[in-house]
Amino acid sequence: MKIIILSRNAHLYSTKRLVEAAKKRKHEVEVIDPLMCDIIIEKKNPKVIFKGRTLEADAIIPRIGSSVTFYGTAVVRQFEMMKVFSAVESQALVRSRDKLRSLQVLSRAGLGMPKTVFSNYAKDVQSMIDYVGGAPLVIKLLEGTQGLGVVLAETNNAAESVIEAFNGLQARVIVQEFIKESKGADIRVFIVDGTVVGAMKRQGKEGEFRSNLHRGGSANIIELSDEEENAALKAAKSLGLGICGVDLLQSSRGPLVLEVNSSPGLEGIETATKKDIASTIIRYIERHV
Numbered sequence: 366m367k368i369i370i371l372s373r374n375a376h377l378y379s380t381k382r383l384v385e386a387a388k389k390r391k392h393e394v395e396v397i398d399p400l401m402c403d404i405i406i407e408k409k410n411p412k413v414i415f416k417g418r419t420l421e422a423d424a425i426i427p428r429i430g431s432s433v434t435f436y437g438t439a440v441v442r443q444f445e446m447m448k449v450f451s452a453v454e455s456q457a458l459v460r461s462r463d464k465l466r467s468l469q470v471l472s473r474a475g476l477g478m479p480k481t482v483f484s485n486y487a488k489d490v491q492s493m494i495d496y497v498g499g500a501p502l503v504i505k506l507l508e509g510t511q512g513l514g515v516v517l518a519e520t521n522n523a524a525e526s527v528i529e530a531f532n533g534l535q536a537r538v539i540v541q542e543f544i545k546e547s548k549g550a551d552i553r554v555f556i557v558d559g560t561v562v563g564a565m566k567r568q569g570k571e572g573e574f575r576s577n578l579h580r581g582g583s584a585n586i587i588e589l590s591d592e593e594e595n596a597a598l599k600a601a602k603s604l605g606l607g608i609c610g611v612d613l614l615q616s617s618r619g620p621l622v623l624e625v626n627s628s629p630g631l632e633g634i635e636t637a638t639k640k641d642i643a644s645t646i647i648r649y650i651e652r653h654v
C-alpha cells in the first residue's frame with residue numbers, strides 16, 4: 366500500500382523509523398511536509414496538491430508539531446475527506462492539542478488528574494491559588510510544550526507574581542495542584558490501537574520537577590500496574606486517539622493523567638523498551654486499510 370507520513374522533517378528519528386518500518390513491510394512510503402500542501406475543495410472532488418502533483422495514498426501518518434496544528438490538521442482532514450485512512454483522526458488531534466479541552470474530556474471519563482483551574486478573570490489571582498489549595502502549585506502555559514512554560518511556584522507570593530506576569534503577556538495559563546509524591550518523575554505510556562506497546566518512567570535531572578527528556582530527564586523501562594494501564598487506555602479511548610503517548614503521575618491517590626500526546630516521539634520509548642514500535646504502527650495501519 367501507499368503510505369504518506371505528514372512530517373515537516375524527514376530527518377527526525379520518528380519519521381525515519383516510520384519510513385524504515387513501512388519499507389521493511391514492503392509498502393511504498395513518502396514523507397510530505399503538510400505545510401507545503403495545497404488543499405483544493407470543490408463538489409465531491411477533494412484534493413491535496415504537493416509541488417504541482419495530486420497526492421494519492423491508502424493511509425497517512427500525521428506527525429504534526431504543535432506549532433502547526435491548524436494547517437496540519439486541515440491537511441489531515443482533507444485526506445479523510447478523500448477516504449484515506451489516518452493513523453490519528455484529525456478531530457482527535459485537534460482535541461488533544463488543547464490541554465484544557467482534553468482535561469475536561471478526561472475528567473468526564475472519570476480519570477484521576479491533578480486538580481486544575483482555568484479562569485478568564487485575570488484580576489482575582491488569589492482565588493485561583495486557593496482553588497488548588499495554595500502553594501506549592503504548578504502554573505502551565507496552555508500552549509506550552511516539551512516542559513517549557515511549566516513553572517513550579519513554591520510560595521503563594523511566587524505563584525501570584527508568575528500568574529500576573531503571564532496575564533500581563535496575555536498568555537493563558539492553567540493552575541494545577543502540585544503532586545509532590547511523583548518526585549520529579551512521570552510515566553509515558555505509548556498506546557497503539559487500544560494496546561499498550563511500551564511504557565517508561567522518566568525522571569527529571571537533579572533538582573528539576575519536570576521529567577521531560579528535552580529538559581535533561583532520563584528514561585527507564587517500567588512495568589505498569591493494572592490501574593496505570595487501565596487509566597492510560599481509558600485516556601486514549603476517551604480522546605479517540607489510535608496512536609498516543611499518555612503521561613501519568615504516580616500519586617498517593619493512584620495514577621493521575623497529565624496529558625495525552627497525539628504525535629508522541631519514538632526515540633525515547635524505542636530506546637528505553639528496545640522495541641520496534643514503528644513496525645507496530647505500520648501493522649496497525651495494515652489492519653485498518
Ligand SMILES: Nc1ncnc2c1ncn2[C@@H]1O[C@H](COP(=O)(O)OP(=O)(O)OP(=O)(O)O)[C@@H](O)[C@H]1O
Pocket residue numbers: 479503505509510511512513514515541542543544545547549550551574575576577612614623624626
Ligand atoms: N501538577 C504537577 N505536579 C507535579 N509535577 C508536574 C505537574 N505538572 C507537570 N509536572 C511535571 O512537569 C512535566 C511537564 O509538564 P507537562 O507534561 O504538563 O507539560 P509539557 O511537557 O510542556 O507538555 P508536553 O509534554 O506536551 O511537551 C511533567 O512531565 C511532570 O514531570
Ligand SMILES: [Mg+2]
Pocket residue numbers: 511512577612624
Ligand atoms: Mg509533558
Ligand SMILES: [Mg+2]
Pocket residue numbers: 510624625626
Ligand atoms: Mg503534550
